[in-house]
Amino acid sequence: MDNLVLSNIRQRPIRTLISTSGVALGVILIILNTGLARGMLNDRIRREQGVGAEIQFFRIGAQTLSTSNAMPLDVRYADRLKKIPGVRTVSPFGNYLQTGNSGLGFEMVDAIDLDTYSAISNLRIVEGHAFQSDDEVIVDEFKARRENKGVGSPIQVFGKTMRVAGIYSPQIGSRIKMSLGALQRALSQENKCLGILVKVDDGIAPEEVARRINAELPNNKVVLTRDIGLNFGGQIPGIKGFVRAVMGLSMVVSSLVILLAMYTTITERTREIGILKSLGASKTYIIGVIEKEAIAISMIGIVAGLAVALIAGFGIEQATSLKLEFHWTWLLAAALIGLGAGAIGALYPAVRAANQDAVKALSYE
DSSP, rough: HHHHHHHHHHHHHHHHHHHOOOOOOOHHHHHHHHHHHHHHHHHHHHHHHTTTOEEEEEEEHHHHOOOOOOEEEEEEEHHHHHHHHTEEEEEEEEEEEEOOSSSEEEEEEEOHHHHHHHHEEEEOEEOOOOOOOOOOOEEEHHHOOOOOTTTOOEEEETTEEEEEEEEEEESSSSEEEEHHHHOOOOOOOOEEEEEEEEOOOOOOHHHHHHHHHHHHHHEEEEEGGGOOOOOOTTSSTHHHHHHHHHHHHHHHHHHHHHHHHHHHHHHHHHHHHHHHHHHHHHHHHHHHHHHHHHHHHHHHHHHHHHHHHHHHHHHHHHHHSSSOOOOOOHHHHHHHHHHHHHHHHHHHHHHHHSSEEEEEEETOO
8 A cells, every 4th residue: 555655655755745835834924923922922032031020010000011002000110119128220111012023023122221120120222322312222132233233223113214222232122122212202292102111129028019019019010020921822812713723724725735735646547446446446445545645645734844944944043133943842833734624624625535426437548
């Protein structure tokens, strides 16, 4: 049976190429989309945790990874937070979400009060100078190197051209930072921010300070920075649904390609199937041959898809500031979906072939 399967694959190279391409496309869709979602999210969370604040303070409804450009919190909460025992430093901040300068996806711009933010995070300017006007920003070393954004380079923020005033280190928070006052004026939200970073005194448990903040300023959202975590899929609403949709689409595409290819090849091999049946081949044998052929084609497509996806992911990381993370669970899921799509797609053609009348099949032209 195995020799028959391999010979059928070799004798129809065009059909095999089309079928394997369909399976490979499904695998590539799953791996690249899940890798991009996981990589970008976890990279953002790691840099968020690296800021150095143990606590983040928000209004109810605000998110640590906000997808809104609204700033619902009054910056005067910072003065009230500073009076709470155990709080060393506070720093209000905002975020602005925009289309990525690389042309792919989205990127976040941090709006900060530089003095207090630097006191918490140890941010330092390694080249150039800090922003001094509303049309200046600073970028981290990674973005400056990857996108060639040196001091004095133009950069798009708010849909307008601004200038890179300086380059900072370490890589924390968003890769672009601007003045909080500039963001407030641009959005016409004076004295507003998204949240406030809180640095606690040495030797004081962040949990204790969080309890004091909740007692002093109830009905607000107090988040321990360490609890942001690297839990893929739990930080952005809808991300799990997006991943499931990608998997479903990939399986449908792969199944349809396999179904059409196998249906066509069954028609081409009508006389061959008639000969097998006349020699005593059972329905189970014929279905097995066709299913084995579909699975073999699927395995070739899976290997090709994995290779292309990994190479494409490396190329994307080298050409842009996007991050991808490939995990073995998603690689395995993509492979299983590819195999399942092949088996399901070939099932109807296999059953149809097995039920053909041997006499009619032998007389088929």
